[in-house]
Amino acid sequence: MTWITKPKLHHPKLPVNALGFTHRDYEGAVSTLCAGCGHDSISAAIMQACFEIDLPPHRLAKLSGIGCSSKTPTYFLGQSHGFNSVHGRMPSVLTGANLANRELVYMGISGDGDSASIGLGQFAHCIRRGVNMVYIVENNGVYGLTKGQFSATADKGSKSKKGVSNPDSPMDMVSLALIAGASFVGRSFSGDKKQLVELIKAAIAHKGAAFLDVISPCIAFNNHAGSTKSFDYVREHNEAVNALEFIEGKEEITVDHDPGTTINVTQHDGSVLRLKKLAEDHDPTDRASVMNFIQRHNARGEIVTGLLYVEPDSEDLHDRLGVTARPLNALSDADLCPGSDALDKINAGLR
Amino acid sequence: MLSRVEKINDFVVRLANVNGSGSASANRIFARSMIRMGVPVGSRNIFPSNIQGLPTWYEVRVSGAGHLGRRGGYDLMVAMNPQTWDKDVAGIDAGGYLFYDSTKPLPSSKFREDITVVGMPLTEICNKQYSDPRQRQLFKNIMYVGALGSLLGIEVDPTEALIKELYKGKDKLIAPNLEALHIGRDYADEHLKGAIGLKVKRADAVGDRILIEGNAAAALGCVYGGATVAAWYPITPSTSVAEAFGSYCKKLRVGEDGNKYAIVQAEDELAAIGVVIGAGWNGSRAFTATSGPGISLMQEFIGLAYFAEIPAVLIDVQRGGPSTGMPTRTQQSDLLSAAFASHGDTRHVLLFPADPKEAFEMAATALNLADRLQTPIFVMTDLDIGMNEWLVDPLQWDDKKRMDRGKVMTFADLESGKDFGRYLDVDGDGIPFRTYPGTHPTKGAYFTRGTSRDRYARYTEEGPAYVDNMERLLKKFETAKSLVPAPVKYDAPKATKYGVIYFGSTTSAMDEAILALNEKNILLDRLRIRAYPFNETVIDFIKSHDRVYVVEQNRDAQLKTLLLDTGRVDPQKLVSVLHYDGNPITARFIVNDISLKSGLETPLKESV
Numbered sequence: 001m002t003w004i005t006k007p008k009l010h011h012p013k014l015p016v017n018a019l020g021f022t023h024r025d026y027e028g029a030v031s032t033l034c035a036g037c038g039h040d041s042i043s044a045a046i047m048q049a050c051f052e053i054d055l056p057p058h059r060l061a062k063l064s065g066i067g068c069s070s071k072t073p074t075y076f077l078g079q080s081h082g083f084n085s086v087h088g089r090m091p092s093v094l095t096g097a098n099l100a101n102r103e104l105v106y107m108g109i110s111g112d113g114d115s116a117s118i119g120l121g122q123f124a125h126c127i128r129r130g131v132n133m134v135y136i137v138e139n140n141g142v143y144g145l146t147k148g149q150f151s152a153t154a155d156k157g158s159k160s161k162k163g164v165s166n167p168d169s170p171m172d173m174v175s176l177a178l179i180a181g182a183s184f185v186g187r188s189f190s191g192d193k194k195q196l197v198e199l200i201k202a203a204i205a206h207k208g209a210a211f212l213d214v215i216s217p218c219i220a221f222n223n224h225a226g227s228t229k230s231f232d233y234v235r236e237h238n239e240a241v242n243a244l245e246f247i248e249g250k251e252e253i254t255v256d257h258d259p260g261t262t263i264n265v266t267q268h269d270g271s272v273l274r275l276k277k278l279a280e281d282h283d284p285t286d287r288a289s290v291m292n293f294i295q296r297h298n299a300r301g302e303i304v305t306g307l308l309y310v311e312p313d314s315e316d317l318h319d320r321l322g323v324t325a326r327p328l329n330a331l332s333d334a335d336l337c338p339g340s341d342a343l344d345k346i347n348a349g350l351r
Numbered sequence: 352m353l354s355r356v357e358k359i360n361d362f363v364v365r366l367a368n369v370n371g372s373g374s375a376s377a378n379r380i381f382a383r384s385m386i387r388m389g390v391p392v393g394s395r396n397i398f399p400s401n402i403q404g405l406p407t408w409y410e411v412r413v414s415g416a417g418h419l420g421r422r423g424g425y426d427l428m429v430a431m432n433p434q435t436w437d438k439d440v441a442g443i444d445a446g447g448y449l450f451y452d453s454t455k456p457l458p459s460s461k462f463r464e465d466i467t468v469v470g471m472p473l474t475e476i477c478n479k480q481y482s483d484p485r486q487r488q489l490f491k492n493i494m495y496v497g498a499l500g501s502l503l504g505i506e507v508d509p510t511e512a513l514i515k516e517l518y519k520g521k522d523k524l525i526a527p528n529l530e531a532l533h534i535g536r537d538y539a540d541e542h543l544k545g546a547i548g549l550k551v552k553r554a555d556a557v558g559d560r561i562l563i564e565g566n567a568a569a570a571l572g573c574v575y576g577g578a579t580v581a582a583w584y585p586i587t588p589s590t591s592v593a594e595a596f597g598s599y600c601k602k603l604r605v606g607e608d609g610n611k612y613a614i615v616q617a618e619d620e621l622a623a624i625g626v627v628i629g630a631g632w633n634g635s636r637a638f639t640a641t642s643g644p645g646i647s648l649m650q651e652f653i654g655l656a657y658f659a660e661i662p663a664v665l666i667d668v669q670r671g672g673p674s675t676g677m678p679t680r681t682q683q684s685d686l687l688s689a690a691f692a693s694h695g696d697t698r699h700v701l702l703f704p705a706d707p708k709e710a711f712e713m714a715a716t717a718l719n720l721a722d723r724l725q726t727p728i729f730v731m732t733d734l735d736i737g738m739n740e741w742l743v744d745p746l747q748w749d750d751k752k753r754m755d756r757g758k759v760m761t762f763a764d765l766e767s768g769k770d771f772g773r774y775l776d777v778d779g780d781g782i783p784f785r786t787y788p789g790t791h792p793t794k795g796a797y798f799t800r801g802t803s804r805d806r807y808a809r810y811t812e813e814g815p816a817y818v819d820n821m822e823r824l825l826k827k828f829e830t831a832k833s834l835v836p837a838p839v840k841y842d843a844p845k846a847t848k849y850g851v852i853y854f855g856s857t858t859s860a861m862d863e864a865i866l867a868l869n870e871k872n873i874l875l876d877r878l879r880i881r882a883y884p885f886n887e888t889v890i891d892f893i894k895s896h897d898r899v900y901v902v903e904q905n906r907d908a909q910l911k912t913l914l915l916d917t918g919r920v921d922p923q924k925l926v927s928v929l930h931y932d933g934n935p936i937t938a939r940f941i942v943n944d945i946s947l948k949s950g951l952e953t954p955l956k957e958s959v
Contacts, residue, residue: 056792057792058788058791058793058796061788061789073798074810078796079792080788080796081787081788081789081796081798081799082796082797082799083632083800084799084800084802085655085801086651086652086655086801089621089622089625089651089652092582092621092623092625092626092629093625093626093628093632094629095582095615095625095626096582096625096627096628096630096632096633096637097629097630097632097633097788098629099613099615099626099629100580100629100630100631100632100633100634100635100637101634104789121618121622122618122621122622122625125622129615317613318613321613321614323610323612324608324609324610324611325609328579328611328613328635329630329633329634329635329787330634331579331611333753335606335611336574336579336604336754337575337748337752338574338575339748339750340747342603343571343575343746343748344745346571346746347559347746350562351560351561
C-alpha cells in the first residue's frame with residue numbers, strides 16, 4: 001500500500017463519458033491492501049465498468065461485510081454511499097437497502113470467508129429472494145486479515161503458506177448461486193480485466209440477483225506453490241467458456257458474426273449480451289445443463305470462467321412482492337398513513 | 352354449612368381445556384357475550400407450546416368496576432380437562448364453584464367440601480345428539496357455553512349474535528351451533544337452576560371500548576407510523592405482529608401501482624434485523640418483531656445500528672427466558688438484554704406500553720424516535736399484552752400528526768453549501784445529520800461502518816476521535832430523555848412517604864391492587880414508567896419518598912437495576928416486588944407482597 005495522498009488534479013484531456021465524468025470521478029480512497037492484491041484489480045474493473053456504462057456514481061450503493069474484500073468499497077466510487085456492515089451479513093443489509101429505494105444500483109462486495117463461511121446462509125437466501133444487485137465474491141480461498149487460515153472455498157488438499165494441507169471439501173460459490181436461483185451467474189479472474197469489466201457491465205444491467213465469483217489471488221498468503229488460488233495456478237487452469245461483449249440497449253445490433261458460435265441474449269432493459277462461444281457444450285440459458293457443465297469441469301480441476309448462466313426475463317424481489325414503482329423511502333404521510341377515518345372503521349370492527 | 356361466593360359482575364371464571372379441542376372460539380364467545388351486556392371482561396389465554404393435546408386454560412375476569420388485570424384465584428372452575436383435574440379443583444377459591452362433565456361418575460375424594468359442585472352430563476348429551484366424534488367434541492364446547500350462560504344469567508341474544516358473526520360466510524355452521532347452545536341452556540335451566548351464586552347483570556360500563564390483541568395493535572401502529580419495510584422470523588409470541596402488519600397493509604397500503612410496503616420473512620433473526628438496518632440506512636421506516644431469543648441473536652447488528660447511528664424499531668414481545676424458557680408464558684425479562692444489547696458500551700431506548708392501545712401509540716412513536724435519534728428503539732411488550740385480547744379505549748389518531756424524519760440533509764441543503772459531517776454535532780444535542788444514498792452527485796456521500804471514524808465519517812483508530820464519538824453518543828442518549836414518553840404519576844389519597852414504580856402489563860393488576868392497599872391503609876404514590884432512559888420525574892419520585900416498591904415480572908429486578916444504574920437513587924429505598932412464574936402478575940400477589948414487606952419492615956423501623 002501507499003501513503004501518498006491521491007491528488008485531485010488530473011490531465012485536462014482525460015477521456016470523459018456521456019455524463020462528462022472522467023475515470024477519476026469513479027475512484028475512491030487510496031487502497032490500503034497489499035501491493036499486487038487481486039482485489040485492487042477488481043476495484044479497477046468496477047470503476048471501468050461504471051465509467052463505460054455512464055452510471056452516475058452517486059446512484060450506486062456499495063455494501064460489504066468484513067474482511068479484505070469488504071474493505072474495497074472504500075477504494076472505488078467515492079461519490080457513492082457505502083456500508084461496511086458486519087461479517088457475513090451484508091446480504092441482509094443490502095436486501096433492506098434495496099427494498100427502501102429500488103431506483104439505485106446495489107453492489108455487494110464480499111469475500112470467500114464472508115460469503116462461504118460465516119455468511120453462507122445470508123448469501124444463499126438473498127440470492128434466493130432475487131434481490132436486484134450485483135453480488136461479487138472476491139475469492140482467494142484464504143483469510144487475509146487474520147493471516148492465512150483456509151476459507152471454505154479452499155480446495156481439498158491445497159497447501160497453506162505454512163505447508164498445511166486443507167482436509168475439507170470446497171464450497172463452489174457458482175454452483176451454490178445456481179442452486180439458490182441466481183438469474184445471472186459468472187466467474188472471472190482478477191487478472192483478466194477485459195472479461196471482468198464486461199461481466200460487471202452485464203451484471204449491473206441485469207434485473208435480479210447477479211452473482212460474480214472472481215478468483216482473486218492473495219499475494220500475501222495464498223500465492224505459493226500448492227495453492228489452487230495462486231496467479232500461476234489460475235492462469236494454467238482457467239477455461240473460458242465464452243467471450244462476452246456487453247451492448248447497451250440503445251445501440252442497434254447490426255452484425256452477427258459466426259452464426260452458430262455466437263449467441264445474443266437480450267436482457268429486460270434491452271441490453272444485449274453477445275457471447276462468443278468457446279465451449280461447444282455450454283448453453284448459458286439452461287440452468288440444469290450449466291450445473292452439469294460446471295461439475296464436469298470442476299472434476300477435471302478446471303476453473304471455468306465467463307458468463308455461465310443468464311435468465312433473460314428475470315424478475316426481482318420488488319416484482320415478487322408487488323411493490324410500487326416509487327421508492328419506498330420517498331413515500332409521504334398521505335401515502336402511508338391511513339388516517340383517523342380508517343381507524344374509526346377498524347375500531348368499529350373490534351366491538 | 353357451606354358458604355357460597357355470591358357476586359354480581361365481579362368474579363373470575365377459569366376454563367380448563369385440552370389444546371386443539373376447539374375450545375378457544377367457544378371460550379371467546381363466552382367472554383364476549385358478557386362484554387356485549389356492557390360488563391367489562393378481561394380474558395387471558397394460558398396455553399402450552401403445542402398444537403394439540405396439552406392442557407390450556409382460559410381465564411375470564413368479570414369486573415363491573417373495570418379491573419381487567421388478573422385478580423388471582425378463581426371463583427368458578429369449568430373443568431373440561433381430566434389431565435389437570437386435581438390442580439384445577441384445588442385452585443378454586445373457598446366458597447367457589449366447580450362445573451364439570453358428570454357423564455362418568457367420580458369418587459368423592461375427587462371433590463372438595465368447601466365448594467359447590469355443579470355437574471352436567473355433557474358427553475352423554477353430546478353422544479346422544481351427535482354421531483360424528485369431531486362434532487361431539489366441538490358442540491360440547493358450545494354446549495357448556497350455553498349452560499354457563501344459563502347459570503350466570505348471560506342473555507342469550509348476544510351469544511347468538513356472536514355465533515352468527517363468527518360463522519358468517521360458513522352459514523351452514525350457524526344453525527347447529529345455535530342448537531347446541533340451546534341444548535346447553537335448556538339443560539341448565541331445567542336441572543341446575545340457582546346452582547351458582549355468580550351473576551352477570553347488564554350494565555353500561557363498556558362504552559365504546561374495543562377488543563384487540565397487543566400484537567395486532569402494534570402492527571397497526573407501524574402502519575400508521577409509516578413503516579414501509581418489515582423483516583421478521585417466526586417466533587412465539589411475536590409472530591402475529593408481522594402477520595397482522597401484512598393483513599392491515601393489504602387493506603390500507605395498496606396503491607394503484609402496487610404495494611406501499613414490503614415484508615420479508617427472513618431466514619433467521621440476524622437477517623431480519625439486517626434487512627431493517629439496511630432499509631433504515633436507506634431512508635425507509637423499518638421494523639422487526641421478535642422475542643427474547645431473537646434479541647439475543649440480533650446483538651451484533653444492534654451494536655452496529657447504535658454505533659453507525661441507523662434508525663431501527665424492534666418490537667420485543669417478551670416471553671419466559673432464559674434459553675427457550677417458557678415460550679408461551681409471559682415475562683418482563685428482556686429489559687437488560689435490550690437496554691445494553693451488543694458488545695462494547697451501548698445503551699438503547701426502550702418503550703414500555705401498558706396495553707394494546709399504548710402498543711399502537713408507542714409503535715408509531717418508536718418509528719419517529721428512531722428517525723429522530725438515529726438509533727434502535729425497542730418497544731417492550733410481552734405475551735400478556737401481545738397475545739391476549741384486551742378491552743381498551745378506541746385507538747385514536749391525530750390527522751395533523753406528521754412523520755418526524757429527523758435530521759436529513761436534502762439535495763437543496765447540500766447544494767446550498769451546508770457543511771455535511773455525518774457524525775458532526777451541529778445542534779449540541781448529540782444528533783448529527785445524515786443523507787440518504789443517491790441524494791447528490793458530488794456532495795453528501797459517506798461511508799457507513801462499524802469501525803471508529805471521525806466526525807466526517809473517515810476511518811480512524813485515533814483514541815481522541817473515538818472518545819469524542821462515544822461521548823457524543825452519550826449526549827444523544829441524554830437528549831432521548833426529553834423525547835421519550837414521560838412517566839405517569841398518580842398520588843395516593845393522602846400524603847405518603849411510600850411509593851410504587853411499575854410498568855407495562857403490570858399496570859392493570861396494579862390499578863386494582865392499589866385500591867385494596869388503600870383499604871389496608873397502605874398508601875402509595877404511583878409512578879408508571881413508560882420509557883428508558885428515565886427522565887427527571889423518575890429520579891425526583893424516588894428522591895421524594897422514603898421507600899419505593901418496584902414491581903416487575905422477572906427474577907432479577909431488571910428495572911430496578913436500570914434505576915440503580917443511573918447512580919442517582921439510593922439503593923436502600925428500592926424494594927423489589929417480583930413475579931415471574933410465567934403467568935401474568937395478579938392484583939392479589941401485589942397486595943400480599945407489598946403488605947408483607949411493609950408489615951415486616953415498618954413496625955421494626957417504628958420501634959427503633
